[in-house]
Each structure stands twice: as structure tokens, then as C-alpha cells.
Amino acid sequence: MDLGLNEEQEMLKKSAREFLVKECPKKLVRELDESETGLSKDLWKKMAGLGWMGLPFPEKYGGNGGSLLDLTVLLDEMGYNIVPGPFFSSVVLAGLTLLAAGSEKQKETYLSKICSGDMIMTLALTGVEGTYSPASLDTEAKASGKDYVLNGTKMFVPDANVADYLLVVARTKKSSDPEDGVSIFLVDAKNAGLKVTLLKTLARDKLCEVSFNDVKVPAENLVGKLNGGWPVIKSILRKATVCKSAEMVGGAQASLDMAVSYAKERVQFNRPIGAFQAIQHYCANMVTDVDGSRFITYKAAWTESEGLPADMEVSMAKAWTSDAFKRVAVLAHQIFGAIGFTMDHDMHLYFRRAKAGEIVYGDADYHRENVAVQLGL
Amino acid sequence: MDLGLNEEQEMLKKSAREFLVKECPKKLVRELDESETGLSKDLWKKMAGLGWMGLPFPEKYGGNGGSLLDLTVLLDEMGYNIVPGPFFSSVVLAGLTLLAAGSEKQKETYLSKICSGDMIMTLALTGVEGTYSPASLDTEAKASGKDYVLNGTKMFVPDANVADYLLVVARTKKSSDPEDGVSIFLVDAKNAGLKVTLLKTLARDKLCEVSFNDVKVPAENLVGKLNGGWPVIKSILRKATVCKSAEMVGGAQASLDMAVSYAKERVQFNRPIGAFQAIQHYCANMVTDVDGSRFITYKAAWTESEGLPADMEVSMAKAWTSDAFKRVAVLAHQIFGAIGFTMDHDMHLYFRRAKAGEIVYGDADYHRENVAVQLGL
């Protein structure tokens, strides 16, 4: 057993913390939250310069050859500081999909640009019902000569408003088994039949409605096997789930740290409020939640990273972390009191993200049911 | 609106409190818990002398002509002090069933003896599955000449070990509608084919397994209509549920009172533990739970007592009170610490009953589902 980070991971963590404090202050986070794009090109370039976009990809595509576990270490820190922008979409959702299923040529052409930060990509998965079940996939792709023609609407596509390309998951065959007949297509965001509408959300993350109206896609843009896309998506969803959990762990840790330091400063009734037992016990519950979330998430990340069966671990991590981050963020707000309820304060930035993180890739109920299935129930 | 007890109810409450403190000390409760019968004949007679057994029954049968609401006021106090014995079985379960469905002759013969305390009766309802669904009724009664012959096993029959008579709910007809074909029989506990086995339980209440082996019952002992027993049972279950809730409210109140007074006395770290904010907040949560339970239960009791549709109110009361009493009892134990974990202490008497009360007549999950049905879901 080795339950600590290795030296490179510790260094990555430390340097990410320092970089983000400096380069991604909360003022910028707030501006990007309120902006249409959510993207700071300057910050994006600097992150690319640090090799973050290439972290989990092989060196031959310009990546750093890191593991999924390395990526979660970085995401933990990105969650700690909050980094708006399409990193998760481009690297986790699109990049890992291309890596898993793309042809050599696709990887050379596109993955290398993702690694360099020159291309932003995202994954358009959930249909109008907003669920992750393959049965609910309602965008269709029909073969037409050398092309495929896509029709349908995708909901909650992250960062489609700034993406250069979209990986679109579409049904290419009707089948009694909903997992059969699903394919993935690389679609140029500039395609005329594609309409992207930014959705206004609680977390002010850039989720989009994307409609496809006779969108023509050349056959060479099929990613992976025709009709064989679902196993790829399943695996990417698992990876995205654990990556999101890691990001949430970071957010929970930051919420705790902020609340504890405020509890030490804020004086009421002639003593720091952190001297009140109620506040102390809130903090004790928070740190317990944060540590539990972190270790269960790292176990899931390690398991998935090693290529071991990880369905149980990943669902456990997401179910627990979704609830735990929410509990932590609520208690942090309780400690901050009225000041935390203002737009100028940082706490709500985390509180919003706790909810967004809980919702995406299945909430706690969804993953508990997955755990029940894995338990053989 | 009138949300207070009337004068008679206040007097009943006060006199019950005083009587029980004197006549039913915890020493006696403990002895009865550990005994085989759970019955103090002396206490039973005194209670009968006060007219408690006849409280909700018409004067012509020797009762006091009180309402169901009056009965819940008394049960609240009986729960507060804890009164072992077959009161609930004889008065609530059997007595109210006889009152609702018995013939005039049955009422004159049996109900009057229940009122005087000279006869103890109970209701044998749940079958081997232990549920309250009519589909699970597995005791059968077959007509045979002028008699009925009963076969089957009843589980969790309260106080059958001291009952003179049992009201047995049996299936007299198979039907696609499980609510159809259910009948109620008055069975002499001395009947040779009847075997009563006391079950050992967490709450040390006297629940029994009762098996019927060709038990002959004369036709005149049919209570209510042949095959028409289920609506009666449904109404009795609703009444029993609200009566049990009232008893639990009393238990929760007692747990709170005991814990608060201990918190004022017990000194650690040079101050009463009740001065610690953690303990104060526990107590605050407890009193909120107790008051919420009391008012929602009284609303249900009043609604049922008035003969208004009360399914929603009763299920709300039982669902809430089951959880609330449990929360209160757990916090009380936390305040008592190690001393509350000893057999000589009183607190566990309540803690055990919180669980027994939660289980009987449907737990919180069961009643929440009922509420969902009532909400039209």
C-alpha cells in the first residue's frame, strides 16, 4: 500500500496552487462567471504553457504522458481555486474520448491541438431529457453518401459556446439494446446547421443547448467504430465522474479553509466565533467530510487510472462527494453569515459549483443506485 | 380554531401524571419489563378504578363516554410515564374494534368487561410476514356447521399471553380483492387449539406468536359482517396508529425533560454540561421535535376523533413522530453518556419504546408512502 501522492504529484499540486492564486484571482473568476464565454484567453495560454492540457496524453501527441490519477491531482487544485473555462470539456470529455477511440490520424490532427491549447473541444452527449441513459439518446445520424447527417438537440453541453469542435454522440442504428447503435462524430462548431444557445444556470458555468439541423459530417469524422460508441462513452463517463469528484474535493477543501480562517478572525460576543462550540463542531464535521471525500475519490481515481474495474469505486466517490461538498458549502455559508450572501464574497462561487457538480454525471441518488447494482442487489 | 385542551382533558392529563408518578414508578416498569406477563394486577385495578379502560366507550357499557381525542390525551401521559401492561391492546385494539363492529350483545357481554378491567382482550392481526397488508393475511377460518375453524399463525400479537379473549382477523373467502373476504372472530384464549408463545423483543413488550390449530369458534362469535371485516380493521389501524403516536409523543417529552434536568445537574469541566453549546443545541432540536410531534399528532387525533377523513393526518403524525422520538431518544442518551447505558437508568426504557413504537402500525417509510398516495402521487 502507498496512500500518498508521489513526488511529481506533490510538485504538480504545489505549483498549481501557487500558479492559480496568482493567475486566477477570484476577481477574474467573478468576471468570467458573468461573461458570455467564461474563457480567459490569457489564462488559457498560460495553463497550456504549463502543459496542463496535455497532462494525461501521450508525449507523441504533445502531451505529458501523465496518468488519470495525475489529472485528478490537478483537478483537485483547479477545484480548490476555481478555474473557469473549458479545461474539463476539452481535456477530460473530448481529449480522453479521442485518446480512447480516435484513429491515429484523428489523434495527430486534433489531440495534439488539444494538448497545445490551440483547439477547444467538448462532448455533446445528453439529449432533451438530460439523462445519461443510452435509451434517451435522441440525436440521430444518418448515412448519406460519404457523409452523415445529424439531427436533434443536445442539452447541457458544456462550453459549446467557445468550442472549435464538438464530439457528438448520436444514434446511428435503432436496436432493442439501447447500448448498441451509438456512434461518436467530430463536428466542426462552425457548421452552418449547428445552433448553440448559452443556458443561464445557477453556477454560471457555460452549459449550452446545441441543436443540429441537417448537420453534414464527413465519414472520416466518425470517432471509433460505427454503432460501437457506447462502451467508449461509458468509460469516459466514469472518468469524467471521478475527475468531477476530484474537482469537488478541492472545492470542499477551499470552503473549509475559508470558513475556518474566517471563524478565527470574526469576533462576536467578545470572542472569535470559532471559539463557539457550535461553530467548532460544524468545522469538525466539515473536515471529516472533506477528508472522507478526498480519500474515497483518490481511491476511485487510482482504481480507474490503473485500468481496474472501478464502477463501484467511482459511484461511491461521486455519491459521497456530491452530498459532502454540499454539506460543507452549506456549513461554510452558515459560518460566514450575511457577508457570505453577497455577490462580492467568494463563498457563493463554491456553493454554486457544489450544486453543479452534484448534478452532472449523475447525482448522489443515481450513483447510490449504481452502487446497489454493483453490490449485486 | 381552538388549539388547546379543554378543561376535562387538562384535568385528565394532570391527574394521570400524578397517579402514574405515584403508582407506576420506574422500579415497577423495570420489573414488569423483565417479567413474563408485563402486567401488574394491582396497577391494572387502580387504573380501572379511575375509569381509564372505559374512557372512550359509551356509558351504557360502563364507559365514560369520552372521545378518541380524550384517549390520546391519556395515552400521551401513559407514554410519558411508561405504563406496562395490556391497556393499549385491550382498550384501543380490541375495545374500539368491538365498539365499531360488535353486535349489541357482544358489546354488552364483552365491552362492559373491558371497561371494568375484568377482561383483557387483544387483536391478532398480522400473519407470518408481519405486514399490515390484507393480502398477507394467512390465517384462515372455515365454516363447519355452526362453527368456524381457524388455522394459521399470527405474529407480534401484543399481550396475548395475558389476554382472556383474542379478536382474530382471518380470511373467510379468497377473492381477487384482498380487502374482500376478511372476518373478525372473538376467540377464547383458553381454547385448546391455541398456542401462545411469548417473543423476546428489544422493548421487552409482550408480543406473542399465536398459532391456531383447528380452533373452533362458534358462529355467534363473528364480530361484524362475514367477509366485511377489513374496513373495520382499516379504521382501527388508523386509530391505533394515532394512539401509538400520542404515546410516543409522551415518551419523547419525558426523554427531553429527563435530559434537560440532567444537563442542568451534571458538572464537567467546572460547569453544568447544559452550559455547553453543543448540549444546548441538542436540547433545542429535541424540544422542536417534541412540540412538532405533539401538535401534528393532536391534529391527527382530533381529525380522526371528529370522524373526518384522516388518512393523511394520521400517516403524517406517525411518520414524523416515529423519526422524531428516535432522534430525541438518541440525543437524550448522548446527553446522559455512560450512565444512560446502564440497566438501572431510566433512559433506555424510552429508547427501547421509541423503536417499538416506530415499528408497529407501519414505520416512517410506510407512512410516508401513504402520504404520497394521499397527495395523489
Added chain:
Amino acid sequence: MDFRLSEAENKFRQEVEKFILDEMPHSYVEKDLYWPGGYGAISEFEVRDPEVEKFRHKMGERGWLTMAWPKEYGGGGRSFVEQAIFFDIVSYYGAPGMDVSTLISGPTILRFGSEEMKQEWIPKIVKGDLKFWLAYSEPNAGSDLAAIQTRAVEDGDYLVVNGQKIWSSGAHVSDCGWMVARTDMDAQPYKGTALFIVDNKTPGITIRPIINIDGFHSFNEVFFDNVRVPKRNVVGEMNMGFYYLMVALDFERLVISMGGFRRRFEDLLKYAGETRRNGRPLSQDARIRAKLAELAIEIEIAYVLYYRTAWMMDNNLFPNIEASEIKLVTTILSRKLADVGLEIMGPFGQLWPGSDHAPLKGRFSLGYLDSLSAVIGAGTSEIQRNILAQRGLGLKRK
């Protein structure tokens, strides 16, 4: 016991309902995003709407804004149960109604103010002519209200006020502040604090907006720079303000938007019945059923505590435990209703008001944020638990 409304109460209830349905300004209904229990999305605290003013005047004419006051002062002479019924209906429809002037200032003036003061202020309050804001909290005096630092120094017929208030809801759209300030920094607050009315137009007052996390401007910081307040605006004795303030806290007991909870829950119930996911209505999911049932039960708990409190007040019983209990129960409910709502709505729940696909106008999404204020405003949950333990159960502080 009788949990039914009396015939008169029922008639009154119908009267209020009809009035609101007939008269409620459409402009108000349109923009209403109020979340029950919360303090951040109350549109009356944002802008002053002439239509709403008119509506309040009509309520005032009926004596409804001050219905539990004695008739001699223009009150409605109605019971607290009737007031509770009124609030229930008003908040069910999200209508504007009582405010600081009618709920806090008026009753305090009636109890502690001079006859002169009553003559000057009460009639206007009764009619709904005035909007007051609450000038209690300061940057270093939140839960610890006794720590206020704003000073009021006597100067002839005036008090000269210097200092700062914060979290002042609707100060920028109100007429007057209902204010406490220290008259003697060395005395205990109970003996060195004045409670008075300050006109917003007095020179030296600067109001700065605070935008809350809902994105609303309802809170303000208010700065006082040598603000001269006539002494006749002081309530009762000069230095007894803190005492009056503490007593006045009891007047706020029944200010709970029970109807708001009921309404939003009905919305959610309807949504769960009508929305299909994975091939069946959400309302068929056992876990969702259980969650909705839990909410229904908790709303009922709040209602029984609510009417019980009103009934106690009508019967001269002192419901101080119940008041804190309701606050705890309803603020927890405020959060839970939003949280469960969002869980049920899945990814659609996060859509913000104004989004095309947002279920139920995005109210739950906003409410999810707004409910953070419920457990903080008007005495945090921790303060409520302290009160319950200390005032209610007699536990010592040390």
C-alpha cells in the same frame, strides 16, 4: 380542540383571497421570484412600485395591514389567528402585505411611544403610507446586536447620529429607518441605547447598495455622518431602546410565509406528476415519492406550530419557544424544499429564471441560493437554538 377555521374565519379567508385575485398588480406577479423563508429575492425591497403602493393602500383601507391592532388606533381588532390566515393567503399568492412599519414599528410605538408619537405616526402606518427599513445590524454587530457602535449624541432637541448600518433591506426604497444607536458607550446596551425613527431625507445619510448572491439589490450599507434626528422621533425613554427592541422581536413571530411554502410545494408536486423521465412520471419513483411526502409532512409541522402560536397569542399565552421553533423548522424547510426540488428536476433544476427550459420559472434554482439567507436573517439558527435552550428550557449560559 378544533382545528377547523370558524365560519367567520373561513369567510375572512375567502374575502382576502378574492381581494388578492382581483386586485393584485400584474406587474408584481410578473416579477415575483420570492422564495419562502429567504430574504434575498423580495421585490418590494428592490424597487418602489406605484401599483404596489396602491394595492397596499387598499389593504390599509380594509384595516388589514394592522389587523391585530386595537380598533382605537385604526387597527382591525382582529385575532392573531385571522392575521395568520391573512399571511397564509397573502404569501400563497406572493402578494405584498405588511412590512417593518406595520409589524415592528407600529406595535412598538403603540406599546412604548408617547401619545404625541402615536398621533404623528400611527395613522400613516395604518394606511400603508410609510415604508420603514430596519437599521439594526452593523458590520461588527450581527448575531451580537449588543455590540453596535453607531452613536447618537444629544444636542438640544436633536440626536446627532454617526456610524454605519448594514444589511438594511430596502433602505433605498423606504421612507424612514427604524433605528437603534448607542447613547452611552460606557453603559450596558440595555441602558445606553436609543430606538428612533430617522427620515431617509435627512442630510448626512448615504445609502450604498449591496448586491446579494441572487443578483438582487435589496441590501444596503447606510452611513450616518452627523445626521440630526429630532428627539420627538425617539421611542419611549431615551436610553431604553435596546429593551424595546428585544420586546419587539416578539412581534415578528408570525411573519412566516406559510402560504409560500404551500404554493411552491404544490408547484413541485404538479411538476413531478407531469414530467416523465426514463419512460415514467417522476412521481412514480419511490425515492421521489418519499421525498415529497417528507416535505408535505414538514410543511404540516410548520403549519401546526404556526397556528398554535397564533392561537396562543390570542389566548394571552406567551409563545416564545414556539416562535424559535417555527423559525428553525421553516428555515430548514426553505433549504430542503429548494434542494429536493432541484434533485427532482435533475439537470433542468439548475436553469436560472429567464431560461427557456427552466421548470417553474427557475424559482427553485434561485430559491436554492436564496435559502442560504433564511437560516441567517432575523436571528441565525444558532441564535434560535440558544434562545430555545436558554430562554425556553432554562439552561444556563455558563
Added chain:
Amino acid sequence: MDFRLSEAENKFRQEVEKFILDEMPHSYVEKDLYWPGGYGAISEFEVRDPEVEKFRHKMGERGWLTMAWPKEYGGGGRSFVEQAIFFDIVSYYGAPGMDVSTLISGPTILRFGSEEMKQEWIPKIVKGDLKFWLAYSEPNAGSDLAAIQTRAVEDGDYLVVNGQKIWSSGAHVSDCGWMVARTDMDAQPYKGTALFIVDNKTPGITIRPIINIDGFHSFNEVFFDNVRVPKRNVVGEMNMGFYYLMVALDFERLVISMGGFRRRFEDLLKYAGETRRNGRPLSQDARIRAKLAELAIEIEIAYVLYYRTAWMMDNNLFPNIEASEIKLVTTILSRKLADVGLEIMGPFGQLWPGSDHAPLKGRFSLGYLDSLSAVIGAGTSEIQRNILAQRGLGLKRK
């Protein structure tokens, strides 16, 4: 990172498992009703079973009772991760294992005791010859251990002890008490308390049983009436006992019956799969599935904290936050496992051990009571939260 056991660790795990399956005394298995996390139903604290003694000796021979001690003192020289693996297996099978002597007294003597003391006690502890009981708590010193009143007065080569201990698990079936008493009532406890071993056979000791709510006699009150304890039994310096005791609390960190949780959860899972109600297996009920999944996740949380702590100890990191976290997590789990179990079992859940129809030997019914002790024993949950806040997060006490 690597969450897998190494080959050696795996081998050791198998070795322990085989040993237990082969050697565990049948008499012990029969009567075992231990509930994970609880303190009230540990049969070793009730009676002294010669079969169990033999079994412990065999463990002692393998060095397993003191496996993380240095080899020079007869320890196993194994890692804390290995000790954690050992505990996991031992508690999974409900086998007897380490006790106060091996977990608390031994390590304290090794760290603070004189060479003479080590020579006298360590070899016997290693072999499993001795059973110690913990003489810490007193009637007025529970959470507030510094308030102990039992006195130890020096008299030549002896300490003369007078006073009373309470909650002393298994005192009546042990050989020696591991005891603290005040040597100087006027000094701070850190400077006026001795830590020493007292032989149960010393005249003046009276042991009275306390029956706990499970119906077990495991607790005792122990009275000391001029009990003469040789000074050579005092650990380290005469007045430093309280300090040693606080340090020793850290030695208990890994005493968690993780395997017990795992085992009881597996039982429950099986029960839910095999038991039908209303025409279908309980495991098909969506709410029951959710509850079982929750338990599985919380057990996993406890496991990651457990191994993380062991790993930290092996790497000379100081896991004091984690220790309190595990205590909180597992004691909450102790209650929840019993509560959910009983909910799932419906009315059958309440049947007590010995009842014919009791599911899973009635363990959950008993466990439901016993879990009340989990959140109290060895530092209440409140004390754990204080520690986390103050020691772990640096919040001030005043």
C-alpha cells in the same frame, strides 16, 4: 499511490484468516454478539474463557498481539498497515485479539517505563499472559478526565490508593488495572497524576458489577480502600501520569473493528436479497437499495480513513485528525447500520437474540442498543469534534 495490498501483505492476510478459521474456539463463536463500534457486548469483558486464553497465547506466539512493536521487545516488527489488516480480519470473524495490555499499557511502558518495568511486564504482555483493565473514568470524571479524585499517596515504597473508578470494562475478569490517580490534588493534573499498574488481588479492592442495557455484565465500579501499590509499578516519573495517558490515547487510533462492519453489512445484504415481503425480495425496494448503498459507501469511507491512518503511522506522519475522524465516522456508522438493519427487517428486527424468528441471530436488535455506547465510549463524539476543531484546525477554546 497504490491501494492494493502488497504480495507480502496479502500473504499475511491469508495467514491470519487461515489461523482464525482453524483455531478460533467454538465456544467463543457461539456466544459472540459483539456489535461493531459498541462497548457493551464484548464477551471477553464478561467472562474469562480458558479456550480464548489458549487462542490468545497462540496469537502471542506468532507475535501478533504486539505485531507493531520492535522485535527487541518481542514484538512482530510489522507495519501498522499489517496491524490494520490483522484487525480487519480478526474483527470480521469476531475473534478475540489485542487488549488493553497490548494496545495501551505495553506501548506506554515501552516508551516511558524504566528498564526494570519493561523486564517485568513486557514479556508477559507479548505472550498474552495478562489481561488489563482500564482504570481511568470516575463518577465525576467522564469526558473531563482531568477531574479525577482518586488519590495515590506515597508511603515508603508504596502508593496508598483511595477512591473509585467506574465503567471499568472487564475489571472482574482481568489481572491488573492500568490506572491513573492524583498524587497532588493542588497541582494541575499534568503535574500531579501518577500512571501505574495495580494487581487485582491487592487487598482493599472491591469490584461491583454494572449491568449495561444490553443485559451484559462488562462494566464495573471499582472501589479502592487503602490499596497499597508498589512504587515500581508506576510508569516513568511519579507525577507525569496524565501526560503519558494523553500520549497513549494516540496508540488506540487503529482499534476499530472495520471487519465487524464489513461482516454485519454482508449479513444484511444477504438478508435483503433472500427475504421476500409483499411478493418481492426486499432488495428490490428502491428505498432499501438506496439505504444499503449508503451503508456500503460509509463503510468504504471508514476503510479509506483506516488504511490512510495506518499508512501515515508507518510513514511517521502524525494522524491525529484522522483518528478523530475515524471515530466519528465509525460510531455514526455503528448506529446507522443497526438502525437501517432494523428498518429493513420490519417487525422481525425487534426480536432479541435467542428468539426463534430473530433474523441474523438478533444481532441487529442487540446492536441497536449497543450502538448507543459507540458514540460515548473512548471519548464522546462531542469530545472528538472538540479535538478536531481545536487540535486539528487550530480553533481557540475561548
